[in-house]
Every structure is written in C-alpha cells, then in structure tokens.
Amino acid sequence: MTDxxxxxxxxxxxxxATAQAIWDAITKPEWTERYAYGGRAEYDLKVGGRFxxxxxAETRAAGLPDExxxxxxxxxxxxRKLVQTWHPLFDAATSAEAHTRLTYEIKExxxxxxxxxxxxxxxxxxxxxxxxxxxxxxxxxxxxxPWVLSDLKSLLETGSRx
Amino acid sequence: MDDDNIFKALADPTRRLLLDLLxxxxxxxxxxxxxxxxxxxxxxxxxxxxxxxxxxxxTRRSGREKLHFLNAVPIRTIHDRWINKYREREVTALxxxxxxxxxxx
Numbered sequence: 001m002t003d004x005x006x007x008x009x010x011x012x013x014x015x016x017a018t019a020q021a022i023w024d025a026i027t028k029p030e031w032t033e034r035y036a037y038g039g040r041a042e043y044d045l046k047v048g049g050r051f052x053x054x055x056x057a058e059t060r061a062a063g064l065p066d067e068x069x070x071x072x073x074x075x076x077x078x079x080r081k082l083v084q085t086w087h088p089l090f091d092a093a094t095s096a097e098a099h100t101r102l103t104y105e106i107k108e109x110x111x112x113x114x115x116x117x118x119x120x121x122x123x124x125x126x127x128x129x130x131x132x133x134x135x136x137x138x139x140x141x142x143x144x145x146p147w148v149l150s151d152l153k154s155l156l157e158t159g160s161r162x
Numbered sequence: 163m164d165d166d167n168i169f170k171a172l173a174d175p176t177r178r179l180l181l182d183l184l185x186x187x188x189x190x191x192x193x194x195x196x197x198x199x200x201x202x203x204x205x206x207x208x209x210x211x212x213x214x215x216x217x218x219x220x221t222r223r224s225g226r227e228k229l230h231f232l233n234a235v236p237i238r239t240i241h242d243r244w245i246n247k248y249r250e251r252e253v254t255a256l257x258x259x260x261x262x263x264x265x266x267x
Binding site: 134153 | 189
C-alpha cells in the first residue's frame with residue numbers, strides 16, 4: 001500500500017486517560033458498546049486475527065445486519081498501536097469497495113494525557129471515505145471518526161457519553 | 163487540546179484558507195500549500211505551526227516529504243460544545259412558545 005496522502009484521512013484527539021484505558025475502550029466490546037455507534041467490537045488481537053463489529057440492538061432494530069464491519073488484524077502492539085483492515089458490510093455500496101486500512105496510535109504524554117490518532121487509508125473506497133469523515137448528520141449516523149473520538153473522550157474523561 | 167488555541171488558530175483568514183485547501187485535498191506538502199497563497203514559505207510555515215499546535219493540522223512523513231492533514235476532530239468538539247448547546251436551547255424555546263400559543267384558548 002502506498003503512503004499517498006490523497007487517500008489517507010487523519011483524526012487526532014487528546015484524552016486525559018491512560019493508554020491502557022484507551023486501548024481497552026477501542027478493543028473490548030464491553031467498552032465499545034458504551035460510546036459512539038454502540039456496537040460490540042470483537043478482536044482476536046494477533047496478526048491475522050479476526051475483527052468483527054456487531055450491531056447494537058438499536059441498529060439491528062433499524063434493519064441493519066448483525067455483522068456491521070469486519071477486518072483482519074495486521075499489527076497489534078498493546079497499548080500503543082493497532083493496525084487492521086476495516087470493511088463495512090452494512091450497505092451495498094461500501095461492501096463492494098476495497099478493504100480499507102485503519103491504524104490506531106496511542107501516545108502517552110506528561111500530565112496523564114494521551115493523543116489518540118486514527119489513520120484511515122481509504123484507497124479504492126470512495127464511499128467509505130465520504131462516510132467516515134464526519135461530514136454527515138450525526139443524528140443519522142453520519143458523525144464518522146470525529147464524532148467517535150469526541151464521544152470516546154467524553155466517556156473516558158467524564159464516565160458518560162455526550 | 164485547548165479551546166483557546168483552536169479559536170486563536172481559527173481567528174485568521176490565511177489559516178482558515180489553509181484549512182479549506184486541505185479540506186479540498188488532504189495530505190499536502192508545504193510547497194503545494196504555498197502555491198495556493200500569495201505568501202513566503204516562511205509565512206506559510208508559521209501559520210501551519212499555529213494550526214498544528216491547535217491540533218487542527220496533523221503532519222506525517224512520507225519518504226522525504228512532510229504531508230499536512232486536516233484534523234476535523236477539534237472542530238467537531240467545538241461544534242458539540244458551543245453550537246449544539248445553543249441550538250438545542252433555541253429549539254426548546256420555540257417549542258415552549260408553540261405550546262403556549264396553542265394552549266391560549
């Protein structure tokens with residue numbers, strides 16, 4: 001995969017929490033169901049391990065499939081770095097596109113804060129690119145990564161979501 | 163992330179233009195960004211530094227090049243903190259007025 005800026009999207013937020021707490025909030029289903037889209041992320045955190053994001057009850061009730069997003073773990077270095085493929089299955093347009101590459105980087109800084117950076121290479125997936133960038137209506141699920149990170153920050157810093 | 167840094171960074175037309183340029187096409191070099199502005203490379207660098215300090219721009223190395231990316235997350239958090247809140251209040255006030263008017267008779 002080329003590191004071509006044109007297909008890469010980057011999102012960064014500062015969170016007052018430990019790297020381990022942030023890692024858990026990204027990789028453990030009991031955490032992922034508490035913020036943003038509220039689904040359960042299931043990871044087999046080894047190279048080649050499976051990733052599956054299961055729909056929340058609310059999303060399923062809206063007629064979406066149980067398995068919303070799938071992927072494969074490329075690199076897992078807890079609690080600092082996770083690289084995986086990321087392929088949404090919940091509509092025909094995105095499932096027809098190429099599998100994308102998603103990287104989470106968690107860096108600890110002085111003062112008990114971490115930066116969380118999401119690097120999403122959406123090469124060959126223009127519909128996914130338009131879906132995850134957060135340009136849509138949050139109320140209709142169009143918040144994308146900016147909304148996910150903002151909600152993750154609220155949950156970890158205040159104990160409850162936005 | 164500090165709200166003061168974000169508002170300070172946004173309070174300048176050149177910096178807002180730089181964000182717009184990255185919104186149009188992300189992951190650009192300093193040289194590329196400078197081409198869209200009537201300004202010296204040093205001037206553009208200074209503005210990019212302010213945007214980076216506010217986390218509105220994130221840079222990554224790609225080979226020999228340093229690429230600049232727009233980070234929309236701080237704008238999202240400002241939106242949630244400063245815009246949503248007041249908009250909700252406005253809607254609530256209008257709803258209250260509607261109820262009041264409709265229940266008059």
